[in-house]
Amino acid sequence: MKIFDAHCDALSKLLERPGLDFARARDGLDVTLERMQASGIAVQNFAVYLPERYSGDFRYVLESIDLFHERILRAPQMRFIRTKADLRNAAAEHRIGALLSLEGVDSLHGSLALLRILRRLGLTGVGITWNRANWAADGVLEPRQGGFTAAGLGLIEECNRLGLIMDVSHLAEPGFWELLEASRKPVIASHSNAAAISPRKRNLTDAQIRALIAAEGVIGITFVPPFVSEEEPVAMEKLLPHIDRVCALGGSRHLGFGSDFDGIREWLVGLEHAGKYDRLVNLLLRHYREEDVERFVYGNWFRFYMEHLPDEEAVP
Template sequence: MNTRSVVDFHCDVLSKMTDNVALSFVNDCQLDVTYERMKSGGVVLQCFAIYLMEKWGHPRFERILQGIDVFRNRIVPAGMGLNWLQYKEEVKEMTNNKPWGMLSIEGADGLEGELFNLTTAYELGVRFLGVTWNYANWAADGVLEKRNGGFTNKGRQLVELCNEIGMLLDVSHVSQAGFWELTELSKRPFIASHSNAYDICSHVRNLDNQQIKAIVDMDGRIGLTFVPWFVKEGNGEITSKDIIPHIEHICELGADKHLMFGSDFDGIDSWITDLNHPGKYPAFIELLLKYYKEEQVTSWVSGNAITYLETYLPSRKG
């Protein structure tokens, strides 16, 4: 890996492609993330979230299976083909020659309260689980649930099974109470795949100082996101330079080795002016190099994510 190699821990292109069977991952202009843009942007690894759109009705496991199928049959074969990352041994095989992809589930809703479905998703290649989206489900409360509850009894069983089989956890949409409960429940360090610093932009989805420190203490990771309203408050133009205060603040809290990126491309309908798809990553990296040492920038855009995956992904040998 080098300074120009990028790992992006969150995008929602799978939902768009599930919703519209005509979309092509190779270079479709209706998508933010495409094979060609991954290549031109130096994205060596993209995590694809399986998010069940609200307009699809009651969340069903069938929809999760459909998302896995779209990844397997319409994304992995795209262009010259993506490699599918599932095990820690594969991380060392990653190069700039061919992009890689991972699978996550954004919200346990579609598991329908059946722990067997979690095991099935894992066996089919899913490696990260975001316990909630913004609202409550059978497992826990989301960050927009006003009661700010934690985990249900079934949700605690879900975490226990994740620990057992090697499914890694993502807290980007989990309630405050759920976040702190998970610090006690999870045996492996979790990530916040697409969240920024609350002290810089006071959106409820961003992490406060104590949450950031907790993730650092457990050796988790924080993926800074490019959702404009998570980056800067107000109605003015938002550029990639507005991400820098978040980097500064999070690093001041000791997270220099725990910072990564999770764009949320294809999950938003407005963008940072000069950072609206993966092909813009090289210019963003050049911006960062004006302010920071190359070693730091390399760790943020890929290195920290890679070390996490090398350490905490399950082993192929079990």
């Protein structure tokens, strides 16, 4: 079965450890070409996330995008997805689609010009914050728990205009509600779970999940063990209550996965890297109808991106 994954941090790992080989490596990277092929990953979103020690230096955003081209897109089996047509063609050509997003706008330092440059370089998604505050809004671990700044509201407006898909994962709750209010387009949570099942700040409350669904967004259930369950170790089966919760809130057509592979240092038992994604598919097939499983692992994200990716590479 085809798989669409909405979030991984392989680029961040490549930035820190340039020796890792995406095309061949069996260890070091969770997401490799071999592993994606083995499990049936058809589309993978690659986030540009700068670890805090890079202190939001835009140079490293550009270097991450260079790594995306040099290490990931260089494999002929991969295809860069910048537009609706790219997504349609990747599926038709049986190539693995690669989406590019930014996790946290810190490195833009308030410059919408830099945002437009990234859009021109093929960026399609924007996570507003990581865990801390930045110039646009507060992240979930910022004690102040504020919402958007005036500059941040300008960012929302420009993302809407440019057709950039905004991501609420890591955003503090006040900002979540402000974004839903201000955005003229649906937003996503690329890698967040249900707080009713696992009460962590990074997870979404039932009210947030309902609101995302009502706004035609999609929620990517994530494999970060502490966001899945308090237990240790956490079995892959513990993802099921999160799926059930989102479905119970009306989200069976608004649910996908965002693994966070290569952004995690502990893994769900049975789901230790991207090559084991097909085991999750098998688990889901034992619990849900096949057509629902197809939507969860691919169809819901595919439908959302086909609707909301830009029509053209050029900036409007």
